[in-house]
């Protein structure tokens with residue numbers, strides 16, 4: 001690719017002994033499928049390699065689950081769902097198991113962070129202090145729910161009731177067997193967003209991690225057993241999307257499918273789920289605007305806008321990938337963000353100095369570079385970055401584009417890399433329309449000191465989260481998800497829990 005050779009950047013190297021002995025031991029063990037509480041080879045005997053994206057070298061060989069393995073895992077999950085060890089377990093005991101799991105994750109947090117850094121490429125420091133720390137809190141937040149899942153008393157009084165006495169109330173019950181299919185950008189965290197509420201609700205789960213990043217889910221399988229969950233409550237089947245993923249999303253004995261990934265695959269999953277009318281939650285792509293007004297403090301807005309896009313190398317569904325700045329401050333803010341982009345240190349995830357790791361795969365690097373090339377061909381100007389690094393790892397420079405227009409693919413489509421497009425705006429109504437000029441609706445951020453601006457603009461934004469003077473901030477109690485083609489339903493908070501519960505109305509003639 002022409003854009004790839006010109007970069008003069010160098011990457012950091014890993015310090016000697018960057019990998020701990022616990023991680024080396026884990027990597028050396030066979031990587032099997034976790035089904036019914038046991039570790040199995042796949043029925044076909046097939047395996048696949050997972051690579052370290054900072055070197056392109058294989059780090060582990062993993063059993064490849066396919067349709068027949070998914071069948072086996074779903075059968076184990078169904079059996080566990082029906083079995084009294086789980087279905088009749090007291091809610092407070094479910095809470096204890098979730099707390100046990102959170103404690104075990106905390107005990108092994110450094111190990112999980114290292115596995116994540118190796119398999120995904122992200123900084124080990126971020127993995128430890130964002131991905132794993134947040135995961136622990138989500139398990140603990142959801143562990144609080146089981147004993148508090150309540151129905152309602154229903155005051156039945158309509159004229160259709162016969163002239164007798166009725167008692168009405170509702171119950172919340174687990175939806176059943178859940179198929180969870182996740183992406184590779186936050187492997188451990190996304191598994192948590194599905195597992196924690198599903199288990200709190202009393203569901204059983206078959207989890208299919210992304211083929212790029214199966215390792216932290218397999219490590220989690222060991223902790224599930226140690227935490228004391230009955231066999232088959234959680235099953236973990238690594239494999240590819242069009243085989244294992246497709247089998248899980250169309251399986252007739254799965255009651256709900258929950259997915260995080262591309263909008264394109266979200267559409268396939270919704271179709272596959274229609275066969276037996278599975279309940280569906282989808283957390284899909286985004287093209288979120290970062291909207292900077294002219295009254296901001298420059299340092300905070302520049303740091304915030306840079307972090308909005310470059311956090312996790314732009315491989316974040318809610319990344320602030322469209323930067324809109326009020327005209328009078330445009331040059332200053334965009335130059336500031338570009339300066340940050342030029343100074344960010346690229347390197348492997350295991351080096352604690354690394355600020356931008358490699359993209360997850362060669363495919364992702366090619367996808368991002370083809371957007372960058374297309375942007376240049378369309379007349380956009382890369383004022384920072386614009387190149388892939390000439391190394392075996394999948395590094396792409398943090399890139400800032402100006403001279404963009406609404407027709408360009410770099411402005412319209414999710415790039416999912418460290419690439420931001422910057423454009424000017426003048427007034428609030430104009431920016432509201434431009435911000436919504438996308439098929440996505442996951443998130444937006446507004447940067448201003450003016451409370452009136454916030455309250456006038458936020459209601460106009462068609463987005464599931466609106467951050468004010470911050471971006472990419474998540475909390476276990478705050479629902480997260482998308483309007484429009486960014487998805488169906490919400491992760492986190494009570495809304496996520498409710499999506500794993502059915503409602504049963506009881507109507508009793510006494």
Ligand code: NAI
Nearest residue numbers: 182183209210240241245246261262265284285317414416
């Ligand atoms: P993807 O959507 O293909 O993969 C995500 C998960 O879906 C993986 O576990 C994969 O095995 C599974 N999958 C793929 N095809 C499937 C099918 N037919 N049935 C069931 N499961 C299937 O995402 P991919 O290819 O890794 O990335 C492509 C683009 O998607 C990225 O460039 C980015 O724009 C977007 N994406 C968005 C994410 C988000 O968080 N919003 C996460 C990952 C990707």
Ligand code: MG
Nearest residue numbers: 241261262265
């Ligand atoms: Mg794919």
